Amino acid sequence: MTEKSSPTDPLHARGGSGATIADVAQAAGVSVATVSRALSGNYPVAKATRERIFRSVTDLGYVANAHARALAGATTRTVGIIINDVADPFFAYIARGVERQASAEGRMCLITATHGDKDRELALVDLMREQRTDAVILVGGASDDPRYRKQMADRARALAAAGSTLVLCGRPSLGTGVPTKMVTYDNEGGAFAITDYLISQGHRRILYVGGPRDFSTTASRLAGFYRALDARGIERDPSLVHEGAFGRGFGYSRMREILDQGMDFTAVFGANDLVAAGILEALEERGIRVPQDISVVGYDDVPVASELRPRLTTVRVPLEELGREAVRLALSQSPHDAGASSDNTLTVGTHIVIRDSVSPPKKP
Amino acid sequence: MTEKSSPTDPLHARGGSGATIADVAQAAGVSVATVSRALSGNYPVAKATRERIFRSVTDLGYVANAHARALAGATTRTVGIIINDVADPFFAYIARGVERQASAEGRMCLITATHGDKDRELALVDLMREQRTDAVILVGGASDDPRYRKQMADRARALAAAGSTLVLCGRPSLGTGVPTKMVTYDNEGGAFAITDYLISQGHRRILYVGGPRDFSTTASRLAGFYRALDARGIERDPSLVHEGAFGRGFGYSRMREILDQGMDFTAVFGANDLVAAGILEALEERGIRVPQDISVVGYDDVPVASELRPRLTTVRVPLEELGREAVRLALSQSPHDAGASSDNTLTVGTHIVIRDSVSPPKKP
DNA sequence: TTCTCCATAGTAAACGCTTACTATTTCTAG
């Protein structure tokens, strides 16, 4: 009876749903409990028995049913990550970090995308709760809509009540007392540093382009931008700030509009590298030289930054590291509680990387 | 494990692992069956009852346990995708297509990465089998090691026996009779077309750089390359073919070596856009102008291709579409059986996109 | 020799949900 695995049909078996632990037990002539124990190895099983069991397992091509296992109490060994878009390098690199660290810690990784839809984000958190993931990592800036914050806070509590953890990655806290962990990067500091660099090169009229309005990432970068201006005593000029979106397309089209208006400026701060790429293209199209005529900087230091010509001066964000830390923190035993305590919130630094897209402004 | 509430959390204790359907039933004063039915909506439930149930659901923050649900027979509504690397744009765009189509069809998406390790790939297929995903999509070129093929074929059969489907995306068949579905792109045709384009511009000595040896993608691209050469009666010169890897780094370093050797050629075919980017950098570093001195082409038409200067002439592969089709096919009812039949294998076309990196060779 | 104590193995009770059967009502048609 240990012989015939299953009566496989002509070429490929029909709807049989694969071997169960009971099949293995029968094939090996032991009880299911023994099989379970041999497989998990957390209980003594005689060597001969174990070998017989493993043989049956291979013969039958048995793999445990993860759902039954999860249901019976073992943990799911899965972490969920929610990002905007799988193909956006900013998120892709964070996802890579998450995926790598998760697999290093023996976890699977459930990756989902919101396509920038807040409600979908909320729904995805619930989906992950359904999946009983060990943690859910929420990546990227967040809307500051209070209703949204409240709803997310509820989810954080529900997750915590179920023994899981909500990790905020690169976004602001949901408020004190809400059970989350956080890993962020110094968004404001990077913006300050690169703006200050521009100023140190002699720029005074700097355009800020991109990033959705009412969005935490935009707010921080803009805060750093303004702080640098203030520190050097340069007046803020609202007409120089052009919020909108994070894509390359936005950078391109908005820059064209700006150029059409004939505004007065000597440098442009792209809200991220993609926006900067679009800006560069618009400039190139008009025959404006970078950096001789206009200087341009970006943010994130995504690979494309060094492919652009001129190579883009930008702010480096350790994206992959951010992802890794998120799962480390999530899986660590530290109690979650976003607050002032440093155990459950971690900030990684940013720094500017100087390449070829900035020079002192042209003397008029 | 009902008892497992951790004593760790002073602030928001209320432990317990979340509400179950029984809690909802009790709160609403009905049986669990009724709750289940109200939730799935596949059976009549009186309006008043239903409303009471939904109220309890919200009050308790209940979400179904996906594992219990899966175990009880409902499908898992999950598709798995196995790629090399989340941050590689080639894979990222395919993953985006998969993710979008899956979510359009109400599925979650389990994304995992092999980091180029064959054994890990095999293990990941098993992991997805454990998860009972509705389908597993295997993306990217494959090794042609026969042992590996046999092992993967076994897994395809096991998956089929469990009612799931293995979809091969951009890789060759596992052999006739192995139950898989396939979606591919015209790899060889694209390589032929772009090589022919180079030849039509007057190039005769064309370097081929990149792509792992003994890898299906490399084989197809090289096949197209050779076919174009043959068609125009140009002799194949083995010294012009430099296999190796797919990364940008490989393109850069190998190109430097080639330049050091002072080989004779007028154009370079990068095995993919990333390799081409590396090649471009090596060329730029030596002050060699593209396309005036040397022409360069790539493959895939990943976004970076149009950021490079000169903009890269390359072969467009509809990556996202490939991913979408993979899940469409996977979730369709067509019987899986890779063979000549067209029902279960789909090929999307490729075409060259001409930009600025090619011109006729310099007259000596 | 008899009694304990391990090393092993088996039994059966969850885990949380779906769904085939049943059991009530309430209509509707005859």
Added chain:
DNA sequence: CTAGAAATAGTAAGCGTTTACTATGGAGAA
């Protein structure tokens, strides 16, 4: 009025594992 068909609910049998209890030999202790 009454039989039969909805419309609604409830009961309970799984689904495939894990794991707390039990059970059974022997080995070593007394």
